[in-house]
Amino acid sequence: MDNLIGILSAVVSVVGAIVAGVMTSWSSRKATAFEAKLERERHEETKAEQAAKVLGRYREPLLLAANSLQSRLFNAVRDEYLPVYLHCGDPEQEDYARQFTVYTLAEYLCWVEIIRRELRFLDLGGEEQNREFTKRLLDVTNTLSSQKYERAHYRLFRGQQRAIGELMMQPGAEGHHDCITYPEFTRRLDEDPRFRYWFERLLREVDDIADQSEAGNARVIDTQRALIDLIDFLDPDKTRLGADHRAKYVEATPSPAPPPTSLTGSSPSVTTVSARPAAG
Template identity: 35%
Template sequence: MSQQVTVTLLSGAVAAIVSGGIAVYGQLLAAKKAHRRSKQDALEDVVRRFREPIAAASFELQSRLWNVVRGGLLEAYIVNGSDEEAEYCRSSFAWLTCTYLGWVEALRHELEHLDLGDVARNAELQRTLLAVRHGFRTDHPDISCPLRIFSADQRAIGEIMRSDGGSCLGYATFCARLGSPEFERWVSPLVRDVEFMAGHPEERSRLSLLQNRLVDLLDLLDPEFERYPADERTRLG
């Protein structure tokens, strides 16, 4: 066999190997992209289902926190209000807090079954949710103690707030269960904290921290202010 023929055969073999390698690489790359799209689609489906209830819970809670810090709500309803007004203020504050934790726990339960580690939007959502969680649990000396809820307790409250239909307990059902042993362990500390803060306005720094982080979450879930206007989610200073 001549040298020219040998070179030609070798060149053809190398070209075939390179071509085959490129084809395999292309298939692997396409499969990887398809897998990433599949994970992204799965995340979008979960976020689509939970966006509105979590946004609504975040909006209502941050609004209540703003009204306590700036609007004199506790002074009006607990310090100077009737017994009925005081009871409403305590129980509704606890319900709004527990409802937020209930929806976050429901979302966490859905996301833990998905492999979403490298999906950028999931990372952003998780960082924002973790910031709120940290706002509840932090024991930093500059942050007041009332409304401190440790991470495991946040999840426990989320669990008891889940209803059979996959939603969170409504206000009437929540109030009916307030005296039950199931709720006493987790919810009574919140009610006591609201009562305590009514007489100690200097012990409300955690509320400002939480309100700001809930607004961060709203900005992520409703960036165009389609459902929740900018002037109704003003940050506390």
């Protein structure tokens, strides 16, 4: 009997030790998983904070670059600037008309590339605002690269957009990046053939913008509109740019044809033509 009791006690002790070990292991795994979950949440918060910091740092220069580009495209298509100065007979004014038009595009692409690089290892998909920001940038990128338009002028594929953005970058304060100024841009065009190579076609195509109709400039018009959407996102309260900087290009409505003049010189009578099809 004593032996049986001893055996049972030993069995109970062994089972208890096994159960205790299992519970300890389970508790340890739970604690480890919980700590890992907390660490992931802390990491996600850190990434969100880093993303917000990057967007805060570059919001202003991106906003101003987007505005400069949309304004230039708007006026170029509306025929208020380029047709006047591209062939005005003053070489300095003609160079400026072409070069600054291209600079506004290159400057915008530069700030987009800077932001892309600084956000490269951050996940921006977690918040609605970040997804919306990414969408607005992609709308401009996709419009510039799209092959759906009849005319190819000012088409830049994604790799070309990034290459131009990279060429425009220069070291900035505290290890960040900045965009080169317009004088530096023109100096490099004059002195660096490898730099100028990336802009030769765009410089020529400034004339195409001036020569094309609104239909032929559909890509340019759609880019201007996408930039306005980006500006509205970056400055929703219009604290930096007022409402006068938010106009999307609207194609001009063709004027109605004048009535035909009668051979006798008298005022022609006006006949109303019904759009209803003839019977039978």
